[in-house]
Amino acid sequence: MGRYILFRLLKWIPSVFILLLLIYALVFFGAGDPIKLIFLQAPGDVAYDPDRVEAIRDAAGLNRPFLVQFIDYLGNIAHGNFGNSLVSGRSVNSMISAALPVTLKIGLTAIFLLSIIGIILGVIAALNQNKLLDNLIVGFALIVWGIPVFVAGPLIIVFLVLVMDMDVPYGWSGLFSFKVIVPLLVLGLNPMALIIRQARAGVLEVLSEDYVRTARAKGIPNYQVVVKHIMRPVLTPVVSQIGLLVIATLNNSILIEKVFGLPGLGRLTETAIKTSDYPVILAIVLIFSTVVMASNLLVDISYPMLDPRAAAKKTGDE
Amino acid sequence: MKKDLFKVLVLGLAVLGLTPLQSGQASAEGGQVLNIAHPVLQQNWSPLQGGGHSARWQSLSWAAPMYFDKDGKLTPYVLSSVESDDSYVNWTLHVNPDAVWSDGSKITAKDVVGTWNLSARPATKHARVNLFLGGVDGFNDVVVGKAKDMTGLTITDDATIAVKLASADPIFDQKIATALIAPVKISQAEDESGNEKADWWMPQNGVVVSGPFMPETMDLDQGILTLVPNPNFFGPKPKLEKIVLTTVADASTATLMLKRGTMDAHTELITPTIIQDLGADFLGGPALAKGQQFWINAKKPPMDDINVRKALIMSINPEELALAAFPDGPFTVASQILNKVPGVDPDFKKYPYDPEGAKAALAASKYKDAGRLPKIMFVGISTPTHEAAAQYIAEQWRKILGIQGIEMKPAIETYSGPDQKSVQIFRDDVGTRVPDAVSYLMGSIYSKSGNARNKLGGYENAKIDAMLEEASVKGVKDPDRIKLAQEAQRLFREDWVYIPYYYDVMSKWAMPWVQNFDKNDDWQVIEPWNVTIDEAKRP
Numbered sequence: 087m088g089r090y091i092l093f094r095l096l097k098w099i100p101s102v103f104i105l106l107l108l109i110y111a112l113v114f115f116g117a118g119d120p121i122k123l124i125f126l127q128a129p130g131d132v133a134y135d136p137d138r139v140e141a142i143r144d145a146a147g148l149n150r151p152f153l154v155q156f157i158d159y160l161g162n163i164a165h166g167n168f169g170n171s172l173v174s175g176r177s178v179n180s181m182i183s184a185a186l187p188v189t190l191k192i193g194l195t196a197i198f199l200l201s202i203i204g205i206i207l208g209v210i211a212a213l214n215q216n217k218l219l220d221n222l223i224v225g226f227a228l229i230v231w232g233i234p235v236f237v238a239g240p241l242i243i244v245f246l247v248l249v250m251d252m253d254v255p256y257g258w259s260g261l262f263s264f265k266v267i268v269p270l271l272v273l274g275l276n277p278m279a280l281i282i283r284q285a286r287a288g289v290l291e292v293l294s295e296d297y298v299r300t301a302r303a304k305g306i307p308n309y310q311v312v313v314k315h316i317m318r319p320v321l322t323p324v325v326s327q328i329g330l331l332v333i334a335t336l337n338n339s340i341l342i343e344k345v346f347g348l349p350g351l352g353r354l355t356e357t358a359i360k361t362s363d364y365p366v367i368l369a370i371v372l373i374f375s376t377v378v379m380a381s382n383l384l385v386d387i388s389y390p391m392l393d394p395r396a397a398a399k400k401t402g403d404e
Numbered sequence: 405m406k407k408d409l410f411k412v413l414v415l416g417l418a419v420l421g422l423t424p425l426q427s428g429q430a431s432a433e434g435g436q437v438l439n440i441a442h443p444v445l446q447q448n449w450s451p452l453q454g455g456g457h458s459a460r461w462q463s464l465s466w467a468a469p470m471y472f473d474k475d476g477k478l479t480p481y482v483l484s485s486v487e488s489d490d491s492y493v494n495w496t497l498h499v500n501p502d503a504v505w506s507d508g509s510k511i512t513a514k515d516v517v518g519t520w521n522l523s524a525r526p527a528t529k530h531a532r533v534n535l536f537l538g539g540v541d542g543f544n545d546v547v548v549g550k551a552k553d554m555t556g557l558t559i560t561d562d563a564t565i566a567v568k569l570a571s572a573d574p575i576f577d578q579k580i581a582t583a584l585i586a587p588v589k590i591s592q593a594e595d596e597s598g599n600e601k602a603d604w605w606m607p608q609n610g611v612v613v614s615g616p617f618m619p620e621t622m623d624l625d626q627g628i629l630t631l632v633p634n635p636n637f638f639g640p641k642p643k644l645e646k647i648v649l650t651t652v653a654d655a656s657t658a659t660l661m662l663k664r665g666t667m668d669a670h671t672e673l674i675t676p677t678i679i680q681d682l683g684a685d686f687l688g689g690p691a692l693a694k695g696q697q698f699w700i701n702a703k704k705p706p707m708d709d710i711n712v713r714k715a716l717i718m719s720i721n722p723e724e725l726a727l728a729a730f731p732d733g734p735f736t737v738a739s740q741i742l743n744k745v746p747g748v749d750p751d752f753k754k755y756p757y758d759p760e761g762a763k764a765a766l767a768a769s770k771y772k773d774a775g776r777l778p779k780i781m782f783v784g785i786s787t788p789t790h791e792a793a794a795q796y797i798a799e800q801w802r803k804i805l806g807i808q809g810i811e812m813k814p815a816i817e818t819y820s821g822p823d824q825k826s827v828q829i830f831r832d833d834v835g836t837r838v839p840d841a842v843s844y845l846m847g848s849i850y851s852k853s854g855n856a857r858n859k860l861g862g863y864e865n866a867k868i869d870a871m872l873e874e875a876s877v878k879g880v881k882d883p884d885r886i887k888l889a890q891e892a893q894r895l896f897r898e899d900w901v902y903i904p905y906y907y908d909v910m911s912k913w914a915m916p917w918v919q920n921f922d923k924n925d926d927w928q929v930i931e932p933w934n935v936t937i938d939e940a941k942r943p
Binding site for chain 1: 445448455527529548549602624626627651652654657660661663666854857875
């Protein structure tokens with residue numbers, strides 16, 4: 087297993103290099119010049135002087151050739167230094183270290199909750215196939231799947247404020263705060279539909295297996311049949327789905343953090359993209375790719391634990 | 405194991421349930437707190453930026469050299485007086501003897517000159533320093549990094565500065581009446597190599613300020629700033645107990661927070677339904693010497709044909725265009741470039757709305773009909789209001805001229821991107837911070853202005869340049885100053901390179917319970933010390 091993880095990590099390094107090169111090239115050549123943007127984005131009587139812009143670019147080292155800047159950048163990140171923001175001059179390391187925990191806390195909590203609740207609802211729906219409860223749960227899943235996060239977020243705020251006469255749940259006071267409930271709900275509801283459907287389909291498939299029938303014939307209580315015999319094979323596809331949900335959650339965090347004022351990576355991403363602040367953009371890309379890679383690795387590692395057949399395939403004991 | 409998990413879940417829910425709902429900073433003990441929603445996660449609050457959203461709140465903490473009061477009168481502040489000789493080339497500035505920093509130390513001539521030199525250096529990235537100090541002798545060398553200090557700024561003594569301009573400028577005193585070049589304590593802001601120190605403006609680093617409020621906390625990651633009264637402020641005692649600036653990037657969320665009274669004011673909030681949502685008073689304010697136009701780059705096909713430009717402009721009904729963007733006002737329909745300043749031309753001939761004339765002009769162009777026109781690209785369609793206006797324009801062109809190939813891009817940064825060569829129309833505003841027609845036109849239609857070079861694609865009319873150059877050295881009371889400006893503007897009209905859109909007002913962007921929140925053409929709260937909150941009106 088150790089060698090397997092090491093091999094995966096080694097494979098990840100060239101991927102990240104190519105990703106960084108591509109993103110660097112994209113922002114360098116195509117996303118706009120951050121120094122020009124300082125002038126062009128300011129409204130009204132801003133004094134845009136091309137000679138001055140060039141002098142500022144010189145002072146910031148932005149007039150050096152692309153490869154020189156990129157290699158310089160790689161050298162810095164090899165030393166754990168993401169550089170300074172081109173717009174604010176702040177250390178990107180300090181910006182990331184403040185924002186990352188917020189996104190991770192919100193994202194992981196949302197994934198944990200949606201997985202637990204999604205699996206439970208999926209199992210309940212399957213065990214009540216074609217009954218009212220099943221229809222309600224599947225209907226609920228269909229509805230929340232049909233509402234994208236960028237619609238659900240503002241809608242829920244409007245509902246809370248204008249209908250329920252509540253304050254806008256805005257800002258960040260830590261994970262254990264009322265203000266976090268609504269963003270968690272918005273972040274979790276849409277992907278939860280996937281888990282519900284996946285878990286339901288999995289349970290329905292396993293229900294007709296011989297070993298489940300045998301277990302029931304032996305008189306084992308139903309909840310034990312579900313927990314011990316049905317859940318384990320059902321979890322394997324659900325866990326692989328969770329790997330994909332990490333990506334969706336990171337994407338959705340950009341909007342959720344903006345709408346609910348959460349000081350995480352999503353909000354930072356939006357600001358950095360708007361200003362073409364590429365040291366910040368690149369650091370976020372690197373962080374996001376690490377999170378995605380880590381989640382995929384965790385999913386891969388968890389397969390053999392959930393399904394012994396996967397372990398047997400790896401060791402050739404099948 | 406399962407029981408443990410259950411316990412953890414129950415405990416978690418209990419903690420969530422017991423945590424009180426915090427809804428912003430409602431009030432401090434006894435005093436009034438002004439809550440401001442700020443639309444951008446601002447990582448830099450240096451007063452030396454000269455732009456950006458943070459610059460809208462510069463007057464809260466930084467005293468300007470001078471400022472324009474509610475009646476547009478030039479008022480002393482850090483500088484007690486400014487006078488020039490008859491040539492308008494040599495100026496003498498006197499620092500107010502009462503002006504002090506928040507630590508009680510005196511504001512000196514060295515601080516003023518040091519701030520201005522630092523602002524001009526390229527690494528500082530001040531966005532507007534050219535507008536205020538561009539005429540000072542030696543400025544051009546400093547902005548491109550050839551020199552550190554302007555030769556035209558000399559410290560005569562602790563309280564006196566001699567300024568030598570490169571050429572006569574009768575309104576230099578008005579130009580420096582802006583909070584965007586407010587002096588900072590130079591020993592705090594400048595490092596040994598003459599660059600701006602990182603984060604010197606943060607309270608954690610002991611920044612001292614000159615304005616009525618000083619920063620108490622600055623959490624850049626959360627995007628929350630708190631300001632408290634400056635005990636050593638040399639002006640009137642501030643009435644507010646605290647000001648809290650919170651980043652609220654989403655316009656819908658900000659609108660709801662304002663509606664509920666969680667927020668009292670906003671840095672800049674523009675939505676199509678803002679009047680219906682927050683009332684006309686929120687957006688209202690005095691007329692501003694600033695106007696929005698669609699600028700046409702006459703060097704890019706098909707705009708290189710004046711008949712095409714005429715056809716496009718005559719297809720637009722200016723009243724309908726402004727209404728498309730703001731059905732409920734308060735903005736007014738634009739016609740000429742000049743607005744609000746003395747010298748607005750009463751005889752200016754508006755562009756006509758003439759669909760038949762537009763069709764005839766297109767037929768007279770080298771392209772003959774709409775099918776032969778290259779695709780027309782707009783940029784600066786960055787808000788729903790501008791989107792509505794651009795949609796109206798596109799629809800008019802489709803209906804009247806049969807033009808189909810139109811593309812709209814949200815942001816002006818496209819200018820610096822790969823589509824730069826195909827952009828023919830920029831939506832953007834121009835204006836002035838001084839009540840002067842020449843300054844207004846020098847910033848918009850003069851060939852060396854940023855607007856002419858970038859938005860108008862290198863627009864140049866030698867006659868206009870000559871007129872404006874001649875006008876710019878005439879005294880403010882010389883009637884020829886305004887006459888020449890008006891003539892230049894009439895000549896500009898004949899080039900058919902802009903679609904008039906609307907004139908701005910200096911929106912209050914504050915709820916009705918916020919009192920004395922008037923702003924000037926410098927986009928600053930004029931008297932921050934007088935701002936109060938009528939608690940009876942607050943929800």
